[in-house]
Amino acid sequence: MWVSEHSDLLGDHRLGPEQSQRFLPTRFTVNGEAIDAKGFPCHQIACPNCHLTIPRSLLELEPLFLSIFGAPASGKSYFLAALTWELRKTLPLIFRTSFADADPVLNQQLNEYEESVFSGTSNDQLVPLANLIRKTEEQGDLYDTVSFGNQTVSYPRPFLFTLQPQPDHRNSHNAAKLARTVCLYDNAGESFQPGKDSAAAPVTRHMAQSRVLFFVFDPTQDARFQRLIGQQALSVTPSIKTMRQEPILQEAIARIRRFAGLKQSERHKRPLIVILTKFDTWWRLLETDPCPDPWEKARSSSNPNETFQAFDANAVERQSQLARMFMLKTSPEIVTAAENFAEDVTYVPVTAVGWNVSIDSKSGLPAIKPSEAAPYWATVPFLYGLSRSIPGLIPTISRRKSES
Numbered sequence: 001m002w003v004s005e006h007s008d009l010l011g012d013h014r015l016g017p018e019q020s021q022r023f024l025p026t027r028f029t030v031n032g033e034a035i036d037a038k039g040f041p042c043h044q045i046a047c048p049n050c051h052l053t054i055p056r057s058l059l060e061l062e063p064l065f066l067s068i069f070g071a072p073a074s075g076k077s078y079f080l081a082a083l084t085w086e087l088r089k090t091l092p093l094i095f096r097t098s099f100a101d102a103d104p105v106l107n108q109q110l111n112e113y114e115e116s117v118f119s120g121t122s123n124d125q126l127v128p129l130a131n132l133i134r135k136t137e138e139q140g141d142l143y144d145t146v147s148f149g150n151q152t153v154s155y156p157r158p159f160l161f162t163l164q165p166q167p168d169h170r171n172s173h174n175a176a177k178l179a180r181t182v183c184l185y186d187n188a189g190e191s192f193q194p195g196k197d198s199a200a201a202p203v204t205r206h207m208a209q210s211r212v213l214f215f216v217f218d219p220t221q222d223a224r225f226q227r228l229i230g231q232q233a234l235s236v237t238p239s240i241k242t243m244r245q246e247p248i249l250q251e252a253i254a255r256i257r258r259f260a261g262l263k264q265s266e267r268h269k270r271p272l273i274v275i276l277t278k279f280d281t282w283w284r285l286l287e288t289d290p291c292p293d294p295w296e297k298a299r300s301s302s303n304p305n306e307t308f309q310a311f312d313a314n315a316v317e318r319q320s321q322l323a324r325m326f327m328l329k330t331s332p333e334i335v336t337a338a339e340n341f342a343e344d345v346t347y348v349p350v351t352a353v354g355w356n357v358s359i360d361s362k363s364g365l366p367a368i369k370p371s372e373a374a375p376y377w378a379t380v381p382f383l384y385g386l387s388r389s390i391p392g393l394i395p396t397i398s399r400r401k402s403e404s
């Protein structure tokens with residue numbers, strides 16, 4: 001369907017009286033734009049089922065759905081903001097791939113997250129983290145409501161990005177096959193609790209479409225972890241509550257099995273990445289210094305004069321082994337549940353804000369100076385997932401030291 005442009009053409013039976021009319025066009029301009037009932041050429045298209053607008057890039061580039069799920073306050077929104085902020089630099093500069101908003105209007109909320117945490121270069125005041133990105137709600141700006149007769153359905157609004165090899169990418173001749181529209185969602189942690197996904201609020205069904213699943217696990221919410229780290233380090237996360245996060249993972253697994261039609265006995269073929277957040281507060285427990293970014297200069301085997309940056313999957317797997325051993329000590333049930341569900345599980349420790357988290361003396365809450373925010377390994381889960389699901393897009397040094 002198309003969306004009318006003339007300001008008199010208002011009212012849609014699915015979306016309400018203030019929305020522009022949706023229509024099936026019969027007349028077009030010579031440029032192929034539909035003409036609305038008042039003779040105006042139109043530019044936006046909409047879904048024939050829910051009538052919500054669809055950015056054109058979703059039709060032109062194959063979509064790549066990625067899902068982020070985890071308990072309330074585990075750090076999903078912070079991780080998402082750090083991920084997209086860093087990808088805007090890392091993908092073009094290191095991996096010669098452009099990463100841009102497919103629809104700035106849809107991405108507005110995420111852009112605001114990025115701006116408040118990372119763009120305050122002149123902001124040298126300590127700001128509590130809870131004020132920079134607020135808790136994600138279960139309704140409001142991040143959702144669109146559609147009426148199907150008496151049934152109203154609330155859909156989560158996606159964040160959409162285009163991902164395209166640049167002309168200097170080593171596989172640029174294959175750009176059309178490798179390019180994607182990346183589709184991400186920021187859900188409230190409560191939506192992943194048992195019984196929260198319904199026909200009226202199918203807010204987490206993207207998980208069944210997802211090519212790479214990101215389970216955000218917050219070790220600092222785990223009682224066994226808190227005993228291990230002791231009182232001293234917990235001063236950085238003073239008001240932390242404990243919460244069992246295994247039910248969230250089990251519920252997500254049950255939903256994916258249900259909506260993707262996966263048998264109980266079958267293991268999921270797509271990668272599951274367990275993101276261990278707030279690494280700034282517990283990195284000492286891994287007993288090694290944090291590793292540098294996992295990419296390095298590589299030389300082409302067919303043309304020794306050609307060098308390029310390659311993603312080092314071996315370094316990620318080594319870090320994953322360390323993190324897995326740590327998880328076996330503090331939360332073995334997460335490791336068991338994840339590995340029983342998916343064939344390919346990787347553990348990646350991440351901090352979304354960097355190493356300088358302190359306590360704000362006024363509020364007693366964890367706080368940062370936005371000018372010092374520097375995420376660590378925030379892009380690694382995404383790059384690792386891409387290297388698995390779209391071979392050839394991110395040059396990768398894999399287990400046998402070969403390049404792909």
Ligand SMILES: Nc1nc2c(ncn2[C@@H]2O[C@H](COP(=O)(O)OP(=O)(O)OP(=O)(O)O)[C@@H](O)[C@H]2O)c(=O)[nH]1
Binds near residue numbers: 077130279
């Ligand atoms: N130290 C530290 N704290 C973090 C980090 N990321 C998030 N936090 C803390 O965790 C809190 C919750 O983070 P959010 O990203 O809002 O959590 P969420 O998973 O989106 O939570 P919901 O929206 O309720 O589902 C923040 O207010 C911070 O105090 C991090 O990298 N390091």
Ligand SMILES: [Mg+2]
Binds near residue numbers: 076134135136188
């Ligand atoms: Mg959130």
